[in-house]
Amino acid sequence: METNGEKIDVNNVSFHPVLKDIENIFWFFILSNKALSHPVIQNILKQERDDSILAMLKKYNEWVELQVSINNDVYTSKLNMLDGMIFLGRAMTILTYELLTFSDYKDYIAKLEEFKFLKLIRNGAAHNNKIDLKYRYGKQKGQWRIGENETIKWRDKEISRKLHDTIIFNDFIYFGYIFLLAKDLSDKLFAEDSVKK
Numbered sequence: 001m002e003t004n005g006e007k008i009d010v011n012n013v014s015f016h017p018v019l020k021d022i023e024n025i026f027w028f029f030i031l032s033n034k035a036l037s038h039p040v041i042q043n044i045l046k047q048e049r050d051d052s053i054l055a056m057l058k059k060y061n062e063w064v065e066l067q068v069s070i071n072n073d074v075y076t077s078k079l080n081m082l083d084g085m086i087f088l089g090r091a092m093t094i095l096t097y098e099l100l101t102f103s104d105y106k107d108y109i110a111k112l113e114e115f116k117f118l119k120l121i122r123n124g125a126a127h128n129n130k131i132d133l134k135y136r137y138g139k140q141k142g143q144w145r146i147g148e149n150e151t152i153k154w155r156d157k158e159i160s161r162k163l164h165d166t167i168i169f170n171d172f173i174y175f176g177y178i179f180l181l182a183k184d185l186s187d188k189l190f191a192e193d194s195v196k197k
Contacts, residue, residue: 001030003176015182016189018103022096022182026175029088036060037077039068082170089168089175090125096182097122108192114185117154120145121178124168131172133164154181 001008015023035041036057045057060066064079097118100109109115123145124131133145144161146152152159157173166172 016186018099019182019186022092026179037079039075085175086169089178092178093122093125105189114154116152120159129168131163131166
């Protein structure tokens with residue numbers, strides 16, 4: 001599997017217990033969309049004659065604008081996953097931040113550049129999907145969250161003041177980046193565990 005041009009060896013990916021839900025959400029999203037876009041799965045669900053399942057399937061098909069064509073027993077599915085990827089990116093970002101913030105690792109993780117990057121992305125993910133580098137409330141309202149020449153970096157991504165009001169998902173990054181960011185943070189948690197032994 002590949003995300004953001006990086007090959008992911010699914011068999012060798014196992015997130016730290018603190019972030020295991022993020023890994024599972026990612027797999028679930030990929031697999032469920034793959035399964036639901038297959039005509040055989042669609043037919044199985046339709047044969048159950050469960051009105052609530054049929055209604056959900058109809059809503060899903062409309063949401064992703066599912067189009068299936070079959071030519072010589074080969075099916076091709078076309079679906080629009082943009083809204084789903086934006087939703088998942090935002091949800092994974094917020095959940096990753098919350099899981100780390102309320103974990104036993106919060107003091108350790110707060111110092112890491114990856115976490116600072118996540119915090120800024122999380123802020124925007126929770127507020128209109130835009131990078132918001134100014135405080136909105138309280139005594140600091142209107143002041144910048146980062147210094148004039150400060151840059152928060154993670155891999156090939158950089159956040160500086162010039163990105164203020166930039167759309168996060170799917171302009172600056174997409175949900176695959178959050179999976180990789182969570183993986184990097186997970187690796188840091190495993191490293192911290194080995195130091196504490």
